[in-house]
Amino acid sequence: MRLFRSAAITTLAAVGMSSPVLAHHSFAMFDPGKVITLNGTVKEFRWVNPHVSLFVLADHAGAPELWAVELTSPGNLTRLGWSRRSLNPGDKIVVQVNPLRNGEKGGGFRKATLVASGQVLEARLIDIEKNGEK
Numbered sequence: 001m002r003l004f005r006s007a008a009i010t011t012l013a014a015v016g017m018s019s020p021v022l023a024h025h026s027f028a029m030f031d032p033g034k035v036i037t038l039n040g041t042v043k044e045f046r047w048v049n050p051h052v053s054l055f056v057l058a059d060h061a062g063a064p065e066l067w068a069v070e071l072t073s074p075g076n077l078t079r080l081g082w083s084r085r086s087l088n089p090g091d092k093i094v095v096q097v098n099p100l101r102n103g104e105k106g107g108g109f110r111k112a113t114l115v116a117s118g119q120v121l122e123a124r125l126i127d128i129e130k131n132g133e134k
Contacts, residue, residue, distance in 0.1 A: 030070075030098040030108035036060075038067055042091040047074050047084035054087060054109065056095055068106040069097050072123055080123050092116060 040058030043066065052071040057064055071077060074084070087093070092115035097107025111122040 027108055029100055029102070031101050032098050032108075034099055035096050035110060036099050036107060038095050038097065040064075040067070040093065040095070042087050042089055042093060044089060045084075045087040049073055052077060054095070054112075056093065058095075060105075065105050067097070069095060069109050070106070071109040077123055082121065082123065086121055087112070087114075 038056055038058035038060055040056040040060075042054065043057045044053075044055040046053040046055075050073055052074055054069040054071060056067045056069060058067050059065075060067070077086075093112045094115065095112040096110040098110060099107045109123060111120060113120050
C-alpha cells in the first residue's frame with residue numbers, strides 16, 4: 001500500500017509540473033492566416049533548445065530590417081533532415097514566415113529556399129504543434 005501511495009504521489013507531482021512546460025509551447029503569437037516572404041541574408045542561425053532561431057537581414061518594405069524567426073526544436077529539425085549547418089551566416093535565402101500578431105519584425109518559420117542551390121527547407125511550427133510533436 002505504501003508503494004502504491006508513493007507511486008501515486010510521484011505521478012501526480014510529475015503531471016503537475018508538466019503543465020508549465022506545455023504552456024510554454026504556444027504558438028498563438030504568430031498569425032497562421034498570414035504569410036510574409038522575406039528576401040535576405042542569414043545573419044545568425046542558433047541551434048539551441050527549446051527552439052532554433054534564425055535571424056535574417058531582409059529587404060522588406062524597401063529597407064534592410066533584422067527579422068527574428070522561430071523554428072521548432074533541434075530534435076524535431078534533425079528528424080526532418082536538418083542540421084546545425086543547414087543555414088549559415090551569409091547565406092542568401094527567401095524565407096516564408098507567419099508574422100507576429102503584434103507587428104514586430106519576427107515570425108514562425110514556414111519554409112526557406114537557399115538562393116545559391118535552390119534547396120528548400122521546411123518545418124512549420126504550427127503543423128508540428130497540431131501533430132503533438134513539441
